[in-house]
Amino acid sequence: MPDPAPPRLKTRAAIVGCTGYTGFVLIDLLLRHPYAEPTYLASHRDELPDLRDEFPPLLGRLDPEVAVARPIDAEAIAQEADVVFLGLPHKAAMAYAPTLLDAGLRVIDLSADYRLTSQALYEEVYAVPHDDPANLADAVYGIPELFRNELPGATLVANPGCYPTAAALAVAPLLSHALVKTSRITINANSGVTGAGRSPKPHLHFPEFNQDYRAYGTIGGHRHQPEIAQTLSRVAGKPIDPLFVPHLLPVDRGILETIYLEPADPDVTEVELLAAFDDAYADEPFVRVREDLPGIKDVVGTNFCDLSVRLTEHGDEKTVVVFAAEDNMMKGASGQAIQNMNAVFELPETAGLL
Ligand SMILES: NC(=O)c1ccc[n+]([C@@H]2O[C@H](COP(=O)([O-])OP(=O)(O)OC[C@H]3O[C@@H](n4cnc5c(N)ncnc54)[C@H](OP(=O)(O)O)[C@@H]3O)[C@@H](O)[C@H]2O)c1
Incomplete structure (x- = not known):
């Protein structure tokens, strides 16, 4: 696997669902990443959490301006990020993905919403209507070891289940x-x-x-x-x-x-x-x-x-x-999501992960 030249600017990453387990691991990995950084942490809570209170291992590591979560506002996120990770339950992810994609962001979804290529099968398995069939058709299933060629430049990645x-x-x-x-x-x-x-x-x-x-x-x-x-x-x-x-x-x-x-x-x-x-x-x-x-x-x-x-x-x-x-939570979720981000942005695929 050839490693591309390191980029000059860091990839700016947002996380929607930052108070969950995969969200925490994503923040942790992004803070260690040489070519990416967390710039916008988004939460649906009325009272927006400080991620340092939510996850004390982040104390002293998160920039105070980033540490307090902000609302899930696609335009605001797109001002400050290049890519957004969705660490959300299924159904919630496809409620946000279309506006985030329309705002110009790359989306890496850790939920199941874009993994099954058949809308009918998704609706049978998850017993809810699929609200975003248009983007379902464009989603790339992100196991780099099997389908790496589809990842560079992808706009929507369905991060596989654990x-x-x-x-x-x-x-x-x-x-x-x-x-x-x-x-x-x-x-x-x-x-x-x-x-x-x-x-x-x-x-x-x-x-x-x-x-x-x-x-x-x-x-x-x-x-x-x-x-x-x-x-x-x-x-x-x-x-x-x-x-x-x-x-x-x-x-x-x-x-x-x-x-x-x-x-x-x-x-x-x-x-x-x-x-x-x-x-x-x-x-x-x-x-x-x-x-x-x-x-x-x-x-x-x-x-x-x-x-x-x-x-x-x-x-x-x-x-x-x-x-x-x-x-x-690593190869089964957030680690693979970072690996997919690296592949989408043509960064060295191991960056931030070894
Ligand atoms: N955990 C794993 O090992 C793993 C592995 C592979 C894939 N996944 C998938 O990754 C996704 C996230 O998993 P997780 O373990 O991180 O879940 P989690 O710990 O339950 O966290 C879920 C996150 O989503 C937020 N949220 C819930 N409903 C929302 C809504 N309607 N709108 C906006 N935000 C909402 C929660 O916010 P609050 O804190 O405010 O409730 C929380 O930040 C799931 O789809 C899961 O199936 C998880």
Whole structure:
């Protein structure tokens, strides 16, 4: 991946939804970024928060003029920013994106509103009408490792979901090298509690999830399943409908997915499987293909997705097992959003992330 020359001026970044978990991580990353800076933090609250009170780790780091959030005013944001990140719930993001785009801003949306290319599928999965089908058609799905060519100059980036990022990176090399069958792909996924956002919910109360571990949601019917299916189908060039089962891990951040697939050729070797991963990711700065098995402690706080692959034999059957670990708030959300910003503005893709 060639690194372009560093820019002379910093890219100015706004965040709408700056009081949420992804918003906090975005601010933190932008403050460390050599070629970008946070210039406008926007909130819908009547009483506008000071982000240093909201997130004490920002004390002494945020410019006092930026630290107090301002209203979500597209024209005002466009005066002070080149790009705006939407760290908002789905439905809220598409309420703001059109006016922000009309004001001339690049938009990187961390919600699900622009991820599914089919309006009908979005409306079925999220059970709300899609309010912005015109921009949906132009949104670029931002996994740089798979679809990098679409990012430079993009005006609207749909930042992928946390679970779908790990699943896509884990399975794509096997599909693109035709090493596995496209049926019976099973994704066993586990996420830390920040994956559910900062607003309080009874099952996310500390005594409820602490010392516990369980699957959740409608098994096979989680909202991320169609997004994973869409990406895997795009890579394979044919429909893929994986089984996806999420679990809540009693840790604050981190995702581990264990994915089971059937080899296309029963004589395939583990060396051939590994070669496909090396071929796909040898030059990728944020994907580490490992011989040992990754854990969430290896990736939390980083933008890496760590992958391992194994071929197992049981009876007459062979199974390909892929392990993927990432930080849900980094490669699964804000880290990938910064990586996408770097790609959109043709900055070095690793800037602010290593
Ligand atoms: N957390 C993760 O690991 C993760 C990973 C991948 C993708 N995502 C996605 O990223 C998005 C943000 O996630 P998050 O975890 O940061 O959520 P969060 O912690 O719940 O924060 C949501 C933010 O949106 C603001 N907000 C809520 N409703 C709004 C509205 N109608 N208008 C304007 N602002 C509104 C909130 O403001 P108040 O503080 O004033 O309520 C808060 O700043 C979600 O779509 C989520 O699915 C999250």
